[in-house]
Amino acid sequence: ITQHTPQAYAGVLHYARTHTGEASAAAYIALGQAYFDDHKYTNASASFLQANRAGQALDDYADYLGAKSDFAQQDYVAAQQFLQDFGERHSDSILIDRATLLLANLKLGEGDPQAALLQLAKLKGSVLAKSSEYLFTLGRANELAGNRSQAQQIYTRIYLDYPISDEAGQAGKQLHQMGIAAPFTVAQRTRHADGLYLAGRYAAAAAEYTTLAQ
Numbered sequence: 439i440t441q442h443t444p445q446a447y448a449g450v451l452h453y454a455r456t457h458t459g460e461a462s463a464a465a466y467i468a469l470g471q472a473y474f475d476d477h478k479y480t481n482a483s484a485s486f487l488q489a490n491r492a493g494q495a496l497d498d499y500a501d502y503l504g505a506k507s508d509f510a511q512q513d514y515v516a517a518q519q520f521l522q523d524f525g526e527r528h529s530d531s532i533l534i535d536r537a538t539l540l541l542a543n544l545k546l547g548e549g550d551p552q553a554a555l556l557q558l559a560k561l562k563g564s565v566l567a568k569s570s571e572y573l574f575t576l577g578r579a580n581e582l583a584g585n586r587s588q589a590q591q592i593y594t595r596i597y598l599d600y601p602i603s604d605e606a607g608q609a610g611k612q613l614h615q616m617g618i619a620a621p622f623t624v625a626q627r628t629r630h631a632d633g634l635y636l637a638g639r640y641a642a643a644a645a646e647y648t649t650l651a652q
Contacts, residue, residue, distance in 0.1 A: 463493030601633030
């Protein structure tokens with residue numbers, strides 16, 4: 439996982455092939471995650487499929503990670519096969535909510551925001567519903583469904599309450615794409631900069647403060 443050298447890949451692959459059952463499945467999961475991190479999604483999907491075949495204890499991980507890899511390749515049909523009835527097939531999995539969120543993003547990829555909103559509704563009250571990842575998906579679903587005011591509120595909340603998240607930057611871009619030329623007030627931008635500063639993101643905070651001063 440930490441050293442993605444050819445020797446490391448070869449060693450883990452050798453282990454996966456010379457063991458059986460859960461040991462082999464665990465090795466294929468590690469291999470697939472490394473491929474995924476290296477953006478080699480075809481290899482990642484193949485590894486997660488092998489993990490699924492080798493054992494049973496990690497099948498929920500193999501399905502979820504396999505779906506993520508297929509989603510990254512925009513192969514929505516293959517990804518949905520892994521996510522369909524995920525909760526029923528893996529009723530004790532800790533990944534059920536994440537699989538639901540991924541399915542919502544898949545529906546957005548297919549251009550069906552209403553189906554995405556139905557999936558997101560299942561996550562209300564969950565821990566994941568408090569994440570910037572969930573909120574950004576909710577914002578995108580509302581934006582594509584034509585609920586502009588709700589989308590704007592959600593994107594603004596991400597910008598203010600989750601300043602160090604990747605989604606904070608994306609939220610600003612989405613608002614600009616919506617035609618909102620100056621989406622944030624000076625007070626909101628100051629609060630965002632303060633959030634960056636308090637999180638120790640000094641370079642990003644300094645850049646924002648400098649822009650505000652100008």
